[in-house]
Amino acid sequence: MILVLADTHVPERMTALPGKFLSQIKPGDVILHAGDFVRWEVLRELEGLATVHGVRGNMDESKIRRLLPESKIVEAQGKRIGLCHGSGSSHKLEERVYREFGTECDVLIFGHSHAPLNKKIDDTLLFNPGSLSGNLVPPFAATYGVLNIEGDDLWGEIHEV
DSSP: OOEOOOOOOTTTTSSSSHHHHTTTTOOTTTEEOOOOBBBBHHHHHHHHHHHHEEOOOTOOOHHHHSOOOOOOEEEEEEEEEEOOOOOOSSSSSHHHHHHTTTSSOOOEEEOOOOOOOOETTTEEEEOOOTTTTTOOSTTOEEEEEEEETTEEEEEEEEEEO
């Protein structure tokens, strides 16, 4: 399974990653994290449970900022996945992310807004899993994503914790 996270914000918005989420992770899973882990220990905890591909966010501590890039492209099951945090205003954030990667990716995963998004522009899926520590916009639920790839089919799902 490919789990998608962003904006975990530990310990600023919650003291630890939710057990209900952690119990979903199985051996062999992949986690794509679109930044704002905040603390190094969160990245290390996730790496102890699954393969993690991450990028840095604007709230991450310096150790994470030195280790992780601002953006990257990951290949999974024949699909190209662009991963970045995002920046600036939430207004037209998905359009800015789309312009950053162009059409070179099948999926663009981002965070920053704390607002789940799961939509296609042309043939590219734009996917924001929201925030595992709770979203800043209604319905305010803590959310994460699952990216599904079956042959040529590709879709995202948003799950509440």
